[in-house]
Amino acid sequence: MSTLTEKIREAAQKVLAEGLAEVVLGYTQGSLPYRNRVTAVNTPEETSRLIWPSFGVLNPANVLHKLKGKKVALISPGCVSRAVVVLCQEGQVKRDEVYLLGVPCPGMLDPSKVRDLGKKILRVEDDFKEKVLVVTSEGEKIVAREELLRQNCLECRHPTPPVYDELLEGEARKPSPSPYQKVEEIEAREVSARWQWFQEAVVSRCIRCYACRNACPLCYCPTCFVDDSRPQWVGKTRDPVDTALYHLVRAYHLAGRCVDCGSCEAACPMDIPLRLLTKKLEKEALSAFSFESGLDPEAPLLLTTFREEDPEDFMITQELKALGKI
């Protein structure tokens, strides 16, 4: 049986040779054993560069805007496929201009979890099923994959791409039974404890590099609200209120859109748990509106539609009515 990498190379060659796409976007080996890099492949010969990564932490759909006008094939685990679906729904990408090479995703590893296994990491061997062999300057370790997985992969609801043009053979991780456990841990705290968490884990750590925004496959506004000067919604310094405003509005702009690819969190040089904000909104969208993003290119978006029976008990008038005050 061939490996996923071999299958990907073969499929990519076919796609390029048959003219199904001009470019294939995928991953290649990075500069360290625990880093992978997004790459674009233009010819069948170059496909030898492609790999199925253990550390594909950035979403290659993010690069689509740089390849406008070209037909692009994407190596697509669930979150890549879903990001493309949202881009289609929003009119950023035409469905027939992308070719989705679906991959049933076994989940990616977290580079920092692997990095912390030794002083110097020399080699990583991943079976994409159960175990990872990590060779460090101090010796070899065999670690259960589950322990090294990225948080968003542990919480993934759609490891298999919901939309694709071709689905490669492989075994996907099972959808997470408890995708909102971390969110619930925060929810269970008191208001002041939640604020303290937000300040310590998010606001005070942020250096305003916008890696989270720029890494997001769905942040494509020509001028981001942080860059507006008239009015200037967000001050540019690390002021705690400006920084909080940035993170709240950034997350909010992803409500009903975020596909939980985890690029933002992976991109953050300060290890801010950014996904908790978007995951919270994902949870609310699912529970209040039975909505999940990126499943159907023809479906309406969460915030461009409504239902008569949408919840409104959060409104003060409804609350007062229930209390018989009005």
Add this chain to the structure above:
Amino acid sequence: MYYILKREDLRPWLEAINREYTLFVPRTRDGFGPYEGELYLEGKTRLSAKEFFLPWREPLLVYEARPGALPKVVEGPAEQRVVFGVRPCDARGVILIEKVFSPDPFWQKRREATSLIGLVCEEPGTECFCWAMGVNPFSGEGLDLVLVPHEEVYLVKVITEAGKKLLSLSRAAEGGEEAFLSREKEFKAKFPVSPALEKLREKDLMTIYEAPFWEELALPCLNCGACTFLCPTCYCFDVQDEVVGSEGVRVRLPEACMFELYSRHASGHNPRRSPMARFRNRFMHKFKYFLDEYGEPLCVGCGRCNEECPANINLWDVVRAMSEV
């Protein structure tokens, strides 16, 4: 002048310094903070010591937000600060930035108010390459004192009078010159300067600029500010007027040349509109413009950009391409 400080004498020394000055130390892997007992000495910090001189927010002027009000110049912090645990790469960064910033009063003030105690690394980190950029960590450049962890002690070299005064607060004893010099010699022999620098000096600027490799190398780049904000030598800044109610402040803050806004005119015209152009500008600045003007690259080989780049852009891929075009 050379001294030897026992490892167990480090803490008492820091406490002594902290009694007389405001002492900052590397507290965690994240970065520096006021000394409160926490001490991270395992490697360099994620945020560099640059922030002591080019802070995240430097108020320049304050004013009342009403027409006709005259702004007042902000004096800046005056208390004497000591920063312990500055890595030689970071100190070298200060020297490089100073080539540009020496006339700036805000920079001068912070420089005068700050003493730096350097700490040479036990061994190079995964992404370190200071030597390749011509840094000699033992030189003490930019520092007042430099400490070298050596067996059970720290070897100390005094660089300035201020450093000598600081060291006098410790139980360090004279000696260790031989060990220090041999460690330095050993380092230099083992870690040479990158030959790429010489090639870059000789290359024609426009040849590098117009080379075809930029597009491919820049493709994965997110054009975020992670590399520039973590870089100990990136010095570009933005100026912002912040107003709340009736109070206004003009502040200076770090900015990244990777941002689209960086070069966009008020008219909307942007000379570096494409993400690739901004990517290219950052590396051209570091390894050609600055190199040509000041004779040295605007890089100290700390490797933070390589370590933290979300897209895994590797500086050496770019430098190699630039020097071999």
Add this chain to the structure above:
Amino acid sequence: MSWEPKIIAFLCNWCSYAGADLAGVSRLRYPPSIRVVRVPCSSRVSPAMILDALKSGADGVLVSGCHPGDCHYLTGNLYARRRFYLLKKLLEFVGLDPERVQFAWVSASEGDVFAKVVTEVTDRIKALGPNTKFRKVLRVEGKS
């Protein structure tokens, strides 16, 4: 003097603004805590506007629009309802006192409801005290 909160009220032009007007014409009493911003529709109000109000020193924000079915633009308020629901949940999640941001339906004929809403919102914000969490403060070290 007792502290009076400052509340920014984004009122939709067609219903809630008229409701506020009616409250005034009817000489209904409510606390003088609100500063009204008239908007074409409750769906015009974005999270950035709400947070900007708090950042600039408001102690609370009230957004009020037409009842479902009454929207001048047919369905603007129904889109707004979804958005505000999510915003409220997000603000709660990060520990911003949820009572500081309130949403209401007030029609042009509900002057009394408007007065009661403002009274209730004011009371709740008074109980919380001034907005210190999300108010921007300019820091100047070594101010001369």
Add this chain to the structure above:
Amino acid sequence: MVAAPKKDMIPLPAKIEKVVVETDDGLLKSFYLRLLDEEAQREFKHTPGQFAMLSVAGKGECPIGIASAPSEELIMFTVFRTGLVTDALHRLPEGAIIGLRGPLGNGYPLEKFRGKNVVLIAGGFAVTTLRATLVYLLEHREDYGEITMIYGARNPGLLLYKEELAAWRKREDMKLYLTIDREAPGWDGLVGFVPQITEQVAPSGENAVALVCGPPIMIKFTLPVLEKCGFGPEQVYLSLENRMRCGIGLCHHCNVGPFLVCRDGPVITLAALKRLPPEY
């Protein structure tokens, strides 16, 4: 000649003594400034072509070319309303206080031009620093050869300094060619784009320099015309502009390759510009 001014990031307060709306569309206004500090006002010495940072407290700073000549009492800037700061500036009344930092950058090397013919070519509101230059040249008329100015705007209502233009037109010791892009009622002057008019005027490149300021498209088509007229790249002077934060060579925003517009420019010869990356 001129003592190096103190270069830091602290603006000096200046009073707007007079505001003149220059164009029919109201988007260009001239601001006549006087520094509040009398000594600073006396010491303010600039060379035509230099710029200054104007600041409106609460909004920010932006670089604007100095439109007045060194001999003129008030420091004048003609400002196009386009961004945050210029918009705020346009709203200020006479008597308001703003901040001024400068003069900054390098002006035209007018000493070097002595004895030469000078051709000034301006398009749109980029004429401002060339106005300063022309006033200077006319004040030192005997030091220079022929003086020719070609100035074009989209329509007559967009020409700046109309009274001065009328006066210059009457002078016999200089030639002024005014042109507008398209025929307009009441306009009896030249019609055509600046490059075309330059071609018709055909100034000689012999013992001459050309100072060209205008929108990129005008510059693009004017340069070949000048070349045909015999102007070598060392004889053509341009003025660059880029986004700036400090104006004093620190912030690096305005770099065109290794060239910092604030520190090494804004005035640059075509020869020097050709050696730089096209980032302007």
